[in-house]
C-alpha cells in the first residue's frame with residue numbers, strides 16, 4: 001500500500017496545527033493589543049501604557065546590560081498565585097498589555113530582590129535611587145544587592161564649590177574632604193527608567209485593587 005498521501009497529510013496537519021496554536025492564536029490574542037484610554041475620577045484622560053521617554057529608554061538598556069534582571073522580576077502574579085500583591089509589589093496582576101512597548105520584555109525569573117514592576121510609584125525619589133545604587137547599605141542596611149560605585153564619578157570639588165547633584169554622603173559613607181561623588185549621565189538614565197516603572201492603572205482586563213476610598217492612583221499617576 002502506498003502510504004505517501006497519508007504521510008503527507010499527517011505532516012501537513014501537524015505543521016498546520018502548531019502554526020495555528022503557536023503563531024495564529026497568540027497573534028490574534030496579543031498582537032492587536034493597544035494602549036487603553038480611560039477617564040479617571042478627576043476627569044483626566046489617562047492613556048496606559050505609554051512609550052518611555054528617550055532618557056528612560058537609555059536607562060532600560062543599562063538595566064539590561066548590568067544584569068539587574070538576574071535578581072529582579074517585572075511581573076506581578078495574580079492574587080491566589082502568590083503574595084506579590086500582598087507584598088505591595090503592585091496593585092493588580094501584570095497583563096500582556098503592560099508590555100506592549102517593551103523591547104525586549106524584561107520579565108525576569110529570579111527574585112533575589114523585590115519585583116520592580118511598580119517601583120516608580122513605590123519609590124519615586126531619584127535621590128533615594130541614586131544613593132541606593134551607589135551603595136545599597138546607605139538606604140537599606142544589610143542589603144545583599146551589590147553596590148554600583150562605577151556608575152558615579154568620585155572627583156575633587158572644583159573651585160566653584162560642590163556640585164548641586166553630588167550625593168549627600170554622611171557618617172561611614174562620607175568621602176574625604178574636598179571630594180565629591182556625582183552621578184554619571186548613565187545612572188541618571190537608569191534612575192529615570194526605574195521611576196518610569198508604574199503599573200497602577202486600571203485596565204478592563206485587570207482592574208486595580210482599591211486600597212482605601214478616595215485613593216485614585218490614575219489621578220495620582222497622571223500628575
Ligand code: HEC
Pocket residue numbers: 063066067068069070071072112113114116119122123129136140143144145146148190194
Ligand atoms: C544579587 C542580586 C541583585 C542584583 C544583581 C540587583 N539587585 Fe536590586 N535588590 C536586591 C535586593 C536583595 C534588594 C532588597 C534590599 C535593598 O533594598 O537593597 C534590592 C532592592 C532594589 C530596589 C529597591 C526595591 C524596593 O522595593 O524598595 C531597586 C530599585 C533595585 N534593587 C534596583 C536594582 C538595579 C537597577 C539593579 C541593577 C543595576 C539591581 N537592583 C541589581 C538584589 C539585587
